[in-house]
Amino acid sequence: MSNKVGYFLLSLVWLVQPAQKSGFHILLPASVYRTSCLSGNPSVPAKLSYTKSLRFNIYSFTIAASDSGRTRNLQVKAYRGALLLTNFTMLVDGPVMGAEVADLDSNRFPELYVYTTTDGSGSFGRVYAWQFLPERKADILLPAWQTPEVDGYMGHDSLWIEQSRLFRKFPVYRAGDANVAPSGGYRLTRYQLKPSKNGFALIAEP
Template structure:
């Protein structure tokens, strides 16, 4: 007697239910796989964005001279809001010790020239703050034969005329022993694109009444 034929109809529901169970398991497994694949793809995309942003922020390690003397400047630029800058004077007639201090923002470049006409190199640190590193400022260092000392850079928001139409995007350059700061002027109706031209401010390092070195505005003009 063929037992397989006799009991086939009895075990058929079991085989059928097992088939349904296997299909349901496979379905759930597929859903889980797609879910975790989506999460992994999203995580990798975010990681790529973070790595791209980090790659755009470069560590500064540069040396510049005016005449025979100059400075080596290093900055990790790891943080958006505050970073440590280290300055090492080079080839001065007397040994001047290295200094390190914290600055606001990220350091993008340095400028070296004689900005107070005393024959010794002065150092300008070009710093930027903001979500797009759009607001520029300067930390100034002037030198003599035996020491280097800081020079306070004026806040543009303290001058009503100079700050008119200002939204950042500063550029700093050196011209004949003076500092030039230029930035686009935004009119009241401007949104993303400035249409008011470019303002240029020319600075010089000079002693004030107390014989302390300061940045003085020599002139300002539009171009």
């Protein structure tokens, strides 16, 4: 039996096994890629680089992202108890670096925040976010996120949630600074969640 035929049969044996009771994950040997709708086609293998499960009261979320390409496929599943509220896939810019669930506007409904960073030396941070209301999923917008009003911004964002705010921290570069040696200190910006048209927006505090 050739190596190719043996590998194909091994893949079939693993793929027909039932999923383990561990949320979204299906356990496969390291040499076999997971088959996932992240690729856009259930028959096309897609390797996952980021998976995470989160909980907020009776709500739970699973996040999974592919591991290659300038843009990545992100899949989000949201549940209220055992009820699947939504299951969607979208393209995001760069690899997923983290995810958090919070209630920044204190309305008792959860928001999901997914953080990505662009490939390359800049590592520009991005946030993709949604609030899960009883009747719908509402987008959370980030006005002017990519162009902070700070001279010397060159990416390298750190993002996290603390005390009902989303925090964004980045180094400030002066003329002549190398990419790895910023000399202008750091800038910290706090964002509040506010209603905006049919959704919500993260607004920078002055």
